Amino acid sequence: MFHSSTPPILHALAALFTITLSPTALAQSMEELEAQLLEHPSLTAMRYNTDASRERAHAATGLPDPVISLGINNFPVFDPSFDTFLPTNKAIGIRQQIPNRAIREARSSEALQRAMQNDAATDMRFAELRGALQIALIEKRRIETQRTLANERDAKYAELEKIVQTEIDSGRPVVFRLAEIDVERAEVARTLAELEGQMSQINAQLIDLVGFIPATPAPRLIAGEWNGDAQAFHLVRVSDKAIEVAEAGVDQAKAAYKPNWGAQLTYQQRDAGNGGPGSNFSGDDWVSGAVTFTVPLWAENRQAPALRAAKADRAAARASHMAAARTAVAQYASFDATRRAANESILVLEQKIDAIADQVAAQLTTYESGIGDYSPIIDGEIAAIALRAQIALEQARRDSAIARMNALLVTP
Secondary structure (H helix, E strand, C coil), rough: CCCCCHHHHHHHHHHHHHHHCCCEEECHHHHHHHHHHCCCCCHHHHHHHHHHHHHHHHHCCCCCCCCEEEECCCCCCCCCCCEEEEEEEEEEEEEEECCCCCHHHHHHHHHHHHHHHHHHHHHHHHHHHHHHCCCCCHHHHHHHHHHHHHHHHHHHHHHHHHHHHHHHHHHCHHHHHHHHHHHHHHHHHHHHHHHHHHHHHHHHHHHHHHCCEEECCCCCCCCCCCCCHHHHHHHHHHHHHHHHHHHCCCCHHHHHCCCCCCEEEEEECCCCCCCCCCCCCCCCCEEEEEEEEEECCCCCCCCHHHHHHHHHHHHHHHHHHHHHHHHHHHHHHHHHHHHHHHHHHHHHHHHHHHHHHHHHHHHHHHHCCCCCCCCCHHHHHHHHHHHHHHHHHHHHHHHHHHHHHHHHEEEC
């Protein structure tokens, strides 16, 4: 039980520690995992940033606070009073600055465009996290398959060791095979240890993504087809929104040439004189008012450089948009090439397995006819197991490439 004075960070670390040590993996559908993924802290932070930008867009259209002033005018210092000197009066005023509407709307548009850009970035981030989740499950399946095959391979080596020992006992000079088998079994043990380490890394990634270790099977993925439109890529959409932000910046810089207005009103009150020498005057009230506006007199040193900078930002955003399109297309092509290469490798490996199966069948027929040894048959089965482990690796490479391809594309 934690005390109320326990820092919140300790609660979070304790929860993570409990989740990490939990031996039970949770079985959930892929849809449930994606729903859990939507609550990832990075996505939550981005949604808060979007909300903040939208609120700023609303605030940008408002007027600055009015300024209230209270004061006295022409108050005598050596004979302090309000009824001895004619110009002495009390004043209360209000002043309101009114920035030009164009610049306020441009600022609001810029904040709104930033919110839309952040929405696009949030969608891209979710696609990346979903791809990472899929890849983690794919790698988990690959590790489990390779671990099973490694254990099968070790069992075959144990069987082969007995057969070789039998051959040695029968007088065949094959003692060297025992040393080879020991080396191969040591390699299998190293592979199992490496797979165990990889599984720990994958489990850590899953905890980072969804907060626990799911027992969800890896999804069957189909590569999304790119229609040739650069806007189909998340990266391009985000950079496209950056152009809109820069356009709003240009509008804001242009609006700075327009006048900012202001209005002020002052109410003044004069007390009646006290009737003494020079103080024979009646009290009175009057109002003073004025309207102000700015003139871009120093535009060459202020507005003009700001406008040039805004246009440069826009040009940079457009160039970044082109770069993003090239990058996205290149990444898609690269992942697609990896997918196709992995498929071709799988076909070749399967052909090799079929060829080994034919060889093993032929050797078994020869052995059953009383000719030859049984150890080549086990060797063939071990070679087939090794090829199946390579197939598992190529399948993971193919499916991971598909997951990365799909993460690049905007899905409905």
